[in-house]
Amino acid sequence: MVTVQKLINEEGLRVDGRRLDELRPIRMEVGLLANADGSAYIEHGKNKIIVAVYGPKEAQPKHVSLHDRAVVRCRYHMAPFSTDERKSPAPSRREIEISKVVREALEPVIFTEYFPRSMIDIFIEVLQSDGGSRCAAITASSLALADAGIPLRDLVVGCAVGKVEGKLVLDPSDIEDKLGEADMPIAFIPVLGKISLLQMDGMFTEEEFIKALNMAKEACMKIYALQKQTLKEKYLQVEKEVRESLTLKE
Amino acid sequence: MRMFERRQLVTPGELLAEGDYIAGENTYKEDNKIYSQKLGLVDFDDKKVFVVPLRGKYIPKVGDVVIGQISDVSLNGWSVDINSPYKAILSVSDVTGKAFSPKLDSLTKILGIGEIVIGKITAFDRSRDPTLTIKGSGLGRVSDGLIVNLTPTKVPRLIGRKGSMINILKRETGCEIVVGQNGRILILGKNPKKVELAVKAIKMIEEQAHISGLTDRIKSFLRAGRGE
CATH class of the missing domain: 2.40.50.140 (Nucleic acid-binding proteins)
Structure with missing residues (x-):
């Protein structure tokens, strides 16, 4: 039996109680994997994603290396237990596509020309999936790259805007993505003012598209502030502890 | 115009200075604005703006x-x-x-x-x-000794100004220490306790490299460790 679910109620709130222009709760962490050169973890709504960055390192296999810059490789992978129904661990068509678009979203900010003939590997593992996992993956990957000490022009932020029951909604969740009319994920580079990922499922009118783009950019700036805070937090924490132990001694 | 004080924590893409400045290490210039490339501590040397990174890989340099x-x-x-x-x-x-x-x-x-x-x-x-x-x-x-790894970007901190830090370490532990610029450190010492103390001090430098007053803290840490 099919139940018709209203995605936006009379008060203008969505199924998870958010307003139309409200982000889901986001939590980020960096440097949690000891064996990776850089790592990050993000919880964006129900998304739980862990990212590991290795490199720059010697290109392996040798023939993929480029003489003037580093090769960036990216693997987006969903754990078999990350979805409602068990997902085959083999890379699906969708995962291969996301691996490519995430790589292309991140490459413009990396100074790859500093490390000719080398390679940078990005491994994205989705532990639990929700709507907008590619955006969360981009947000976390740029944190992991920064944590690895790879020179970057800026951090990249991902965010999506969807259309549900004729209204634009920011950061659609899984159900809004599946039942809604449109979904547009973007990746934004704040300093350069550039968009490095722009995809769309469904239909927007021209006005809706412009409005959606501005909504997404605005939300990206909010996530960007969180990203910067996350990167600094670990070091500020150590500083606080040291200062405290010093005052205790005195 | 400087956006930060000296030795403040900055992230990639953060605006460091605007106007007549020179982009030093780990920064880049665009439209007369200088941005950071890495997570690290910003510093100024007259008109030069540079960032001391907190993590990163070793890139070979002739003479290292x-x-x-x-x-x-x-x-x-x-x-x-x-x-x-x-x-x-x-x-x-x-x-x-x-x-x-x-x-x-x-x-x-x-x-x-x-x-x-x-x-x-x-x-x-x-x-x-x-x-x-x-x-x-x-x-x-x-053929002998213990190798400790350190983030290569923190090697200058381990050596200190004109070798101040590494000399303290050598003097207080009595170990022979060879610092590789690639972040590998060889410790040679007869007393295992003192070698262990040197390793702990190096780990402490790695953890607290970004906080000022490190030399004094290391000094008192080593003195306390010797007293045990």
């Missing part, structure tokens, strides 16, 4: 002393892992000092896979792998 591990033996030399994106080449003529005859000599008898060497980078131009020499004072094969 590095500690490497033999990873492969080829026909006329060795490949040495120097904890960098590029492996170093150590040629056989550099080690033996005479012509090498494959009939009489065996490369693996001189240096086998897994052995540790202290070497100096003699050439590196990014289009070719760096070359290494182990001829010179303080260089050569390592």
Whole structure:
């Protein structure tokens, strides 16, 4: 039996109680994997994603290396237990596509020309999936790259805007993505003012598209502030502890 | 116009200064604005803006002393892992000092896979792998000691201004310490307790490199450790 679910109620709130222009709760962490050169973890709504960055390192296999810059490789992978129904661990068509678009979203900010003939590997593992996992993956990957000490022009932020029951909604969740009319994920580079990922499922009118783009950019700036805070937090924490132990001694 | 005080924490893409400034290490300039490339501490030297990074890989530089591990033996030399994106080449003529005859000599008898060497980078131009020499004072094969890893970007902090930090470490622990610019540190000491103390101090430097007053803290830490 099919139940018709209203995605936006009379008060203008969505199924998870958010307003139309409200982000889901986001939590980020960096440097949690000891064996990776850089790592990050993000919880964006129900998304739980862990990212590991290795490199720059010697290109392996040798023939993929480029003489003037580093090769960036990216693997987006969903754990078999990350979805409602068990997902085959083999890379699906969708995962291969996301691996490519995430790589292309991140490459413009990396100074790859500093490390000719080398390679940078990005491994994205989705532990639990929700709507907008590619955006969360981009947000976390740029944190992991920064944590690895790879020179970057800026951090990249991902965010999506969807259309549900004729209204634009920011950061659609899984159900809004599946039942809604449109979904547009973007990746934004704040300093350069550039968009490095722009995809769309469904239909927007021209006005809706412009409005959606501005909504997404605005939300990206909010996530960007969180990203910067996350990167600094670990070091500020150590500083606080040291200062405290010093005052205790005195 | 400066956006930050000296030695403040900055993230990639953060605006550091605007106007008549020179972009130094780990920064880049765009439209007369200087941005950071890395997570690190911003610093100013007159008109130059630079960032001291907190993490990063070692990039070889000619003249650097590095500690490497033999990873492969080829026909006329060795490949040495120097904890960098590029492996170093150590040629056989550099080690033996005479012509090498494959009939009489065996490369693996001189240096086998897994052995540790202290070497100096003699050439590196990014289009070719760096070359290494182990001829010179303080260089050569390592047969004894303990190797500790440190983030390569924190090696200057471990050495300190004009070697102030490393001299304290050597004096207070009584160990011989060789610092490779690639973040590998060799500790030689007769007393295992003192070696352990040196290792702990190095880990402390790694953790607290970004907080001022480190030299004094290390000094009191070592003195307290010796008293035990």
